[in-house]
Amino acid sequence: MVDTYTYAYPQLVRDNPRSFATVTDPNVRVAVIGAGFAGAAAVYELRRAGIQNITVYEAREKLGGRADSRYFHDNQGRRYINEMGPMRVPENSKLFWHYLSQLQDADEPQLIFPNPGVVATQIVYRGLRYTWKDEAPQPTDPENPRHVDWEKLQQDIGRFVDSLTFNGDNVGTIAELLQKETLTLIEQGRIHAYWSHFLKQFDDVSFVGALEQFFGDEWGPTEYNMFSTLGVGTGGFGPLFPVCFLELFRLFLWDYQNEYMPSLPMAEIVERLLTLDPAAGQSDDRLSILTETVDYVGLSRHNDNEVDVYSIQPQGETNGLVHRAYDYVIVATPLRSMQIRMNLDAETPPRSYAENSAPVFGGEVNNMVRESLRIPHIMNSSKLFGFLPNKPWNESSWPHHEGDPVKVVLTDTLARQMYFLDPYPDDPTAGTNVLISYNWGDDSVKIMGIQDYDRSQIIDPRSNPDYALKLAYEFGLETMITPSPVADSLKQITLENQNRDLTSVIWQREPMIFGAFKLDYPKQYFYTSQMVYQYHYANAEHPEQSKRVYIAGNNCSYQGGWIEGALQSAVNASAAVLKHLSDQGLATDFRMQELFEPNPFQNVLEDLKAQYILPTAA
Structure with missing residues (x-):
């Protein structure tokens, strides 16, 4: 994808068999909220790094999130798969095909x-x-x-x-460069100049x-x-x-024409990836999966190294509220669920949680991430x-x-x-x-x-x-x-x-x-960028406690509506957890530092920033 062209996801994930890091304490407590593609991929990468104490929260009665596969059967027992969510995958969705290859033979034919x-x-x-x-x-x-x-x-x-030309490049030449998995500095410069120009030109154009x-x-x-x-x-x-024209422009540059129906149902892919033991290469039942709705996520007021998760647990004719504490939380749910159910956009916590928990994105340092959770447009x-x-x-x-x-x-x-x-x-x-x-x-x-x-x-x-x-x-x-x-x-x-x-x-x-998927309206690119790069909180300059929670999902990507965006965000969030563990001396051989280099289009965001930045408190 053009916005993240400097991050070599295929080489980092597909072409390198080593885990992102090696955790020295396998009992680090991690919660992953949401059992869709992003949640499943994040769990897979954390388990591959050696973390064993992972809890998955899923509010719905079945795994998969929007990867919802339903079936008809005829009188001969033949199955007909109906994909209620994502149903087609472009050939150049390289992370998707990589993760699918962990579940079946890479040569399995796809229709x-x-x-x-x-x-x-x-x-x-x-x-x-x-x-x-x-x-x-x-x-x-x-x-x-x-x-x-x-x-x-x-x-x-x-x-x-x-007509979408700049500096001698056009959609075709840039799309061709983006298909290359290794770019020269000159080629990177061409992509950067081209997309920077059009980000500014079309930021406010439908x-x-x-x-x-x-x-x-x-x-x-x-x-x-x-x-x-x-x-x-x-x-x-x-x-x-x-919607903002940039959303369609990205698709022109992505060259997504050759699309396939995966040979496995989408929901089955998610479930199998979620429960896959990477070391054994087969599913196991050691992962803790809770069918509970998370009502609030907050930072502990009593322990700077803990995140509080409050979930609703059915208890007979009534429901109970359960509190659990974790070292890290990855929230991999749809954007509106982050806002409406978990109050991640809260500047102050709900009164019932205020005594023990602080807001995840509270304070002026987090105000743009907090604001960004409320604004991007979700398509019906x-x-x-x-x-x-x-x-x-x-x-x-x-x-x-x-x-x-x-x-x-x-x-x-x-x-x-x-x-x-x-x-x-x-x-x-x-x-x-x-x-x-x-x-x-x-x-x-x-x-x-x-x-x-x-x-x-x-x-x-x-x-x-x-x-x-x-x-x-x-x-x-x-x-x-x-x-x-x-x-x-x-x-x-x-x-x-x-x-x-x-x-x-x-x-x-x-x-x-x-809602189905994020498609920005004009003047929402800046907000989406805050969510995409929230995982950069793992870098040293951010406050320590803010490095405990990361957001993921296709809504937190530049590829709203596409599985590839969800998977990129999962790689980002899981790498952020492992980077912080490495910085704390609790993991070795961290190899994903490339993802924490500056956003290649930070120059554009700096130019746009004055329009969006919130006033600070007096």
Whole structure:
């Protein structure tokens, strides 16, 4: 990732088999709060360094966090995996593929994800149908009466991306440099100059604002609506229009095009990594995993070397509050959970904890981290999956593109993105699971209202919320275009099978999650940087007690919404714990010092700092 290009994560983690350090006291007490990808990777690295006394807190009843894998089964016992959270991984997610290789043979084949254009794709736009694969979408309907020119739209976006030049470099040349695992000083200088320039230029510019700056009057409502449907070939970019353009710019530079469906379910990857004994290479049950909700994390007022964790423990018909003390705590939860449940943004502790515990990020020295936990934008997101016992492309009416059956549908209706996942492509007797719709932002907010219909507001009161939502998508497609084989395929999901053949998630409604992933709005880059580099508290210049708590998770990265960001943050946080132990003489052979070199774009933050810094107390 361009923001952290100087930190050689692949070489430090993947290419060096040694642990980050060797702990001389294996009974150092560490709590990891949150059992998602970040928490699991942090636990793995701490265990690899020799720490044995680790407690994991998970508020939800199952491990994985947003790595939530659910399953359909057909009458032959075949399993169909529905990834409610992350579902595709770019080829250049080098930390992810490294950690997966600890769980299975590195040569295990991975299926390409059926992204739009990778497989035959249909666009339903303003009542007309278009199909495409690889090249620009082509009209299915005769004479294309509304003059929708998808090829020109893609050419326009290409011109826009090509315009992002500075000092002789462009998106393509910088993306090529970022693919290299060893950079010369000159190459590092080119990346630094290029990204520093655009960080300043686009810090306060939204995605749609950047498009407006470039296209001016050349684009009108038609082009923006088309782009809202198609995106850059991935669909659904309309809800991203308000976010800071830097978030999309990073993806252009990351070159994330080749994406895969891992051969293991996401939740299983997290659970196996979490319970893996690195020395033995197999899972064990020695890790303490508590299904308890953490209510507060504070610094002990009685022992400068301890962190207090207060958790809610079910006790029959009532709940009890349990206090435990640790030497270190890594908080690897979604950002809103850090704020809403654990009060990490508190300047003073809640009254019930004030006598014994001080706030983790209290005082002026911590005010920007504290402020940053409150501000970055969290994107809403929802998914509805269904199971079709018969592959719909076996029907003669099913749309095709040059002989290939359509397996992705993008629309400007309520059902924005549909993916027919076809996990058994060579078995004509198998069915398919379908991601009926993947919605973001305002589109996802609409879903909550549909699922909350009262029984008196739906035609058949036997409908569960998922079935009511399925009908809404089905009706939207039917009323937009006739005939609609795609809408007809959803009729395989019946009222009688609704509980078996439908499953959904609305992430902003999920307790302890409070939203899907972080995507900064304009003027939020500075705040995200405070969270990304909070692990630098382990450096000598920071107050000693502040070196006991570190935050992690994809929300604490520049890759919000991507597993790679969560894993980078886990490496950072676990390395910070081990660095402090090394500085205390409790660990040897610490080898991750490179991660504690200054942020390569500190110069940009210094230039922006005056706009964001909070006034100090008189």
